[in-house]
Structure formats: C-alpha cells, structure tokens
Amino acid sequence: MTIQSKQPSDSRSAVPPVERPSAEAHVIRTDAEAIAVAEKLAAEFARDASKRDRERIWPKEELDAFSQSGLWSVNVPKAYGGPDLSYVTLSKVITIISAADPSLGQIPQNHLGVVAAIRTVSDEAQKKLLFAEVLSGTRFGNAFSEFGSKRAADFETKFVDAGDHVVVNGQKFYSSGALLAHLVPIVALDDEGRAWYAIADRGAPGLTVIDDWSSFGQKTTLSGTVLLDNVKVPKTHLVPGYKGYDRPTADGAIFQIIQAAVDLGIAKAAINETIDFVRTKSRAWIDSGVDHAWQDPYTIQAVGDLRLRANAAEAVLDKAGLAVDRAVAEPNEKTVAEAQIAVAESKILTTEIAINATNKLFELAGTRSTLAEHNLDRHWRNARTHTLHDPVRWKYAILGNYYLNDVNPPFHAWS
The missing domain is CATH 1.20.140.10 (Butyryl-CoA Dehydrogenase, subunit A, domain 3)
Known part of the structure; x- marks a missing residue:
C-alpha cells in the first residue's frame, strides 16, 4: 500500500541520457593493479572534491575515468573475460575512492551488486551478453528503492509480458548513478510478485530521470527520481534477481x-x-x-x-x-x-x-x-x-x- 507518493518538483529537470564510451574500457588483471589504479584515480578525484560538494557539480569526467579504468568490472568472473578479484580488493578500491570523494565511491555500488547478481542467477547466454557490456565500460545505474512504500522491500513497480520484451511501469527514488548511467536496472515485480532486474537502456522511451536529489550529504551521487511509463525492456535484459534470495547466496x-x-x-x-x-x-x-x-x-x-x-x-x-x-x-x-x-x-x-x-x-x-x-x-x-x-x-x-x-x-x- 502506498502511504505517500513523491512528486518531482519540476519536470523540466529531466536529464537526457549520456553517450556510451567510444573506447573499450581497460580490464584489470591483478589485485595489486586494482589498488594502484584506485590510488592514482583517488589522487585526481580528491583535487576538486570539495568544490563539487559545495557547488553540486556532477563528476562527469571523473566518472568516465573511473568506469573506463577497469575498476567497474573487477568482479566479472574469469570465465567471461573478467579479473574476478577478491572482495577484499574490491572493498579496498571503494575505500580508497571514497576517501577522495565518497559520492564517487558510492556510485558503482549497485553496478557491482548487479554484476554479482548476474553471476548468481543468470543463464549462460545472459551472462555472456551482460558481462561483455560491463567489460566494455557500460555503467549500470539503479532504480531499486521506492519513496512511499511501507518498507524498503515493498515494491509497487511492475512489468507485464509482451512477447520478446516486458513493459515496466512505476516510480523510483534513491537511484544512485542513474543520471549518468548507460543502463538502468529496475527492480520490478512479475505477476507472481517476484522481483526481477529489468535492465533498461537509459534512453529508453518512457524512462525519465529527474535531478531532484536534495540531501545535505552525498550530494553528487547522481541520484534522483526515476519515472517509468510503459518502458520496454528486452527479455535478454530481464534478470531473475529473486533467485538470489530464494536460496543461500552472497x-x-x-x-x-x-x-x-x-x-x-x-x-x-x-x-x-x-x-x-x-x-x-x-x-x-x-x-x-x-x-x-x-x-x-x-x-x-x-x-x-x-x-x-x-x-x-x-x-x-x-x-x-x-x-x-x-x-x-x-x-x-x-x-x-x-x-x-x-x-x-x-x-x-x-x-x-x-x-x-x-x-x-x-x-x-x-x-x-x-x-x-x-x-x-x-x-x-x-x-x-x-x-x-x-x-x-x-x-x-x-x-x-x-x-x-x-x-x-x-x-x-x-x-
């Protein structure tokens, strides 16, 4: 049951999608390399972190450098071309980046979580397709949480089957990274009430991201409201996320x-x-x-x-x-x-x-x-x-x- 609906204050603040990277992202191969790359980036990110916070400047160039560095694919399995590094290393990378700019450190959180979920629940064809996207430099945002639901895990966003694709309708908030993402995983329920990740193109018709994040902290996590009005998602990009929680998984x-x-x-x-x-x-x-x-x-x-x-x-x-x-x-x-x-x-x-x-x-x-x-x-x-x-x-x-x-x-x- 919805107890409150969040209305965007100004529909004109809808943000257009960003272009995909023109070059393939680097692929990191060792834990030591990941730490070295993170430390180099952190030194650059720290330089204007205070100014970005003060003036709420989106870290667009920094984000491009971050996702192209290879650090966004460190948990892609080796069988699919990834480095499959330890989660000790992944945590160190996020710590290093967050010490420089915690907004930048938070942005890939859901991206990395969805990569892990794909490993857990997707079939072979889907893994090959989506891991190739990640390795190339594609950024996942997120459209998981909803503003007015009774509890965090109560979702009202739903999809219906339409043949080779599904159609998603709903509204999301706390959507870290969605503003400058290339793909947006949407948590949506099927007709049995099971939660899936419907991974939509950021520029898909009907998918609107509103720049209305007004928190006093973590100002540049590229979050806001996501409106979903008959958004089409191909079934190749429909990930059965619920399977990650119907049995023990990490x-x-x-x-x-x-x-x-x-x-x-x-x-x-x-x-x-x-x-x-x-x-x-x-x-x-x-x-x-x-x-x-x-x-x-x-x-x-x-x-x-x-x-x-x-x-x-x-x-x-x-x-x-x-x-x-x-x-x-x-x-x-x-x-x-x-x-x-x-x-x-x-x-x-x-x-x-x-x-x-x-x-x-x-x-x-x-x-x-x-x-x-x-x-x-x-x-x-x-x-x-x-x-x-x-x-x-x-x-x-x-x-x-x-x-x-x-x-x-x-x-x-x-x-």
Whole structure:
C-alpha cells in the first residue's frame, strides 16, 4: 500500500541520457593493479572534491575515468573475460575512492551488486551478453528503492509480458548513478510478485530521470527520481534477481560490504583532515602548557584512538571480504551466514568510526575548522547521510541472535 507518493518538483529537470564510451574500457588483471589504479584515480578525484560538494557539480569526467579504468568490472568472473578479484580488493578500491570523494565511491555500488547478481542467477547466454557490456565500460545505474512504500522491500513497480520484451511501469527514488548511467536496472515485480532486474537502456522511451536529489550529504551521487511509463525492456535484459534470495547466496552480503567500504573511506578522509588541520592551523589550548595544538596530550590520545578504531574497522572489513569470497566460491547456508555476519560486523564498525571521526574533526581542530572556506562539514554530512542506508541498531540484533541463539541473519539485500 502506498502511504505517500513523491512528486518531482519540476519536470523540466529531466536529464537526457549520456553517450556510451567510444573506447573499450581497460580490464584489470591483478589485485595489486586494482589498488594502484584506485590510488592514482583517488589522487585526481580528491583535487576538486570539495568544490563539487559545495557547488553540486556532477563528476562527469571523473566518472568516465573511473568506469573506463577497469575498476567497474573487477568482479566479472574469469570465465567471461573478467579479473574476478577478491572482495577484499574490491572493498579496498571503494575505500580508497571514497576517501577522495565518497559520492564517487558510492556510485558503482549497485553496478557491482548487479554484476554479482548476474553471476548468481543468470543463464549462460545472459551472462555472456551482460558481462561483455560491463567489460566494455557500460555503467549500470539503479532504480531499486521506492519513496512511499511501507518498507524498503515493498515494491509497487511492475512489468507485464509482451512477447520478446516486458513493459515496466512505476516510480523510483534513491537511484544512485542513474543520471549518468548507460543502463538502468529496475527492480520490478512479475505477476507472481517476484522481483526481477529489468535492465533498461537509459534512453529508453518512457524512462525519465529527474535531478531532484536534495540531501545535505552525498550530494553528487547522481541520484534522483526515476519515472517509468510503459518502458520496454528486452527479455535478454530481464534478470531473475529473486533467485538470489530464494536460496543461500552472497548477493546480499556483496551489496552490504560495498556500503561499509564507503563509510570507512569517509572516516579515513576525516581523520586525515583532522591531523592536517591540527598540525597546520589549530592553536594550542590556553591551559595546555604547550606551544602547538599537535603537542596537546588529549589531542594526541584522541587521534590515536581514531586511528586504532579505523584500523580495527578495516581489519574486520578485510575479514568480511574473505568471508564473501568463500560464500561466492561455495554458497551454502553456513558460508553465506558467515559472510552476512562478518559484513554486519564491518558495517557496525565502519558506521561508528565514520560518525565518530567526522564529529571529532571539529572537536580537535577547533572553531576555525567550521569556517565555510574549509568546507570540512562535508565529511560529517556525507557520513551522516550514507550511514542511514540501513540502521546498524538492527545489525547488533542480528549478531546477538546469531551468536546467542544460532539464528542466521535474515535473507535480503540489506543483510
């Protein structure tokens, strides 16, 4: 039942589709190469990240460089020409990019999740077709969540069979990446209530993306409202996503681990900003008896605590990546539950360090750090916005039930 419908404030803000890349994307072959490419891109992305946030400038050139780099195909299986890298590496890549610009770090989250889902649920012909698209540099956006439904997993968008294609109708929101995507996977229900990914061309007639994302954080994730008015999707691009959740698979844990990596990146950026500001701009406190802010024993202790907790979160995120690798290689009730639990633990720790580090930035750096010229509040705004994706208070309950009562986590894309 719909309790509220979100109406776009201005239909004139509909955004036209972008052209496909003219050149084939690079294909990364090793974990070390992926990390090196991510670090090189991150150095470039960080340069104007504050300006993009301040002025809400779309990262179009940066996104093109990102998706052409090969980092958007790192989880394509080797059998289809991909590198099939570890989810430890994938998480590190997202962390590195997110430390430079967390909006850019978030944009490929659903793309990578859909790539994983195709591996899990598609037949051979569909895998060959869609993985070839990904390897060539095609970007998936997303049209998953709906604004007014009762719960996140309650979908009202539906499709009907029309021979060699289906016709989709509905309305979506929180559609990260959709504005500048090449293809838009739409979560839509069939007549049995099963959820599929109907992967539509971004320029398909009836598919309209509205630039109306107005959050105070994660401003340039290229999100907004997606309107679906009799959108035709060929059955070659109709992926049975529901099959990833009718038996144990790593699909949900994969969507989640990428979210955790974004939050760790935000935390790392905030800690680095804190250290830089304290060492170069902050003044020593009047009662400290020291000449420089970086000599303050309480500041020293606080920075040590932040680094410790960030390192712990990163270690647990690595552990979660290994657990996801095992669940992908051998999906069963045990390995999938272990992956879900490890990812839930990492989600808790990365959420908490992201919020804590972005708060401490101002406490330790002092009043001067709040000046608009520094735009350091973007770190807190990004952390506060992104960590709302799914509540960690429920992660604690999942962990407790698992360890105390041997109850496996619920099985869906948020777990």
